Amino acid sequence: MSILVFTLILLVGAFAAGLLGSLTGLGGGVVVIPLLTLGFHVDIRYAIGASLVASIATSSGAASAYVKEGITNIRIGMFLEIATTTGAVIGALLAAYIAPGIVAVLFGCVLIFSAIMSVRKKTEHLELSDTSPLAQKLKLNGSYPTPEGKVAYYIRKVPGGYILMTIAGIISGLLGIGSGALKVLAMDVVMHIPFKVSTTTSNFMIGVTAAASAVVYMQRGYIDPGIAMPVMLGVLTGAISGSKLLVRANTHKLRQIFAVVIVFLAFEMIYNGLTGNI
């Protein structure tokens, strides 16, 4: 395979990854790593570097579309960013000591978790009263506009959410993904942030967390232009097309199909990691 063919195939693959990632809300990174390691036998370290670039591309690409609605809670995002960026430092430190095979197994487990999170029945918990003095002190409570008027919401379990976000940051730094699924768990399930707010806020955070890890990985040589270029261009155009399609597509069915594909990829990654093929 010549560099030209490699670049073109990767471009198409990355476009599909960006499209599916934005339609299902899972981000581009989850497909980029299996695509590179299983499909092209690229070393997992290059794949991690490319995936971080893909995560930032999806986040910044989608954010320019979302931000018009003005429902990102910038305070929640920024406060929890302390947790995710510190986690990213720890993850990037750990990455130097963990064998590629173990990284692959760990990645497989995170993929399975993401797949489960994407198909689970989502139930919204809206806290209508103020129960957390910490949330009040940090000014995390807010409101968002609806056709029926403003809805006020209150945040609970701030320390629990903070700890989960630190773990999300560590995983993001270690595996080069946005770990959007863990962020959603922390925001929706633990802190009871309404969906309308958590989706855009978590998207904002994914970009910042990935950037914190990317500055380390670029220095380590994980980000190679020959791979990063097709991945970035493909994922960006895919994510932008995805956000335009989002209005019309039946995402529930798509999510289910995508979840099955991801679980399959996850077992491939775990198997290859255990047998030392990655």
Add this chain to the structure above:
Amino acid sequence: MLTKKYWQDKDVALLVGKTLRTGVLCAMGITIVGALIYLFHNAGGKPEYHVFKGAEPSLRHLPGILEGVTHFDGMAIIQLGVAILIATPVVRVLLSAIGFLIEKDYMYVFITLLVLGIIMFNMLSGLGG
């Protein structure tokens, strides 16, 4: 723009969106230029990524990348595009710091600067080895 409720200001939200879009488009444009130069010289070569060697040392730091850009090196130009993409969320954090400052919310000015500080620490501490 000097309103108390800075983050509920539509203009500010639009400004942030515009900044992000400009950053993303800039990064894409530069990467495409780099890609064309890179493919023009290397299209027939063999991709060798199954063994990890790491990107060229000159492509791992901004000074080296900028040096390569002055020689129209395709790989360096791609890497510059990637670096700009990495910078877009960081710029968004910086804009937030200014926003909180205008709102006179000093607690969040501090929190935002802390996040920026952690990213800077990551970049400059030599963690990348």
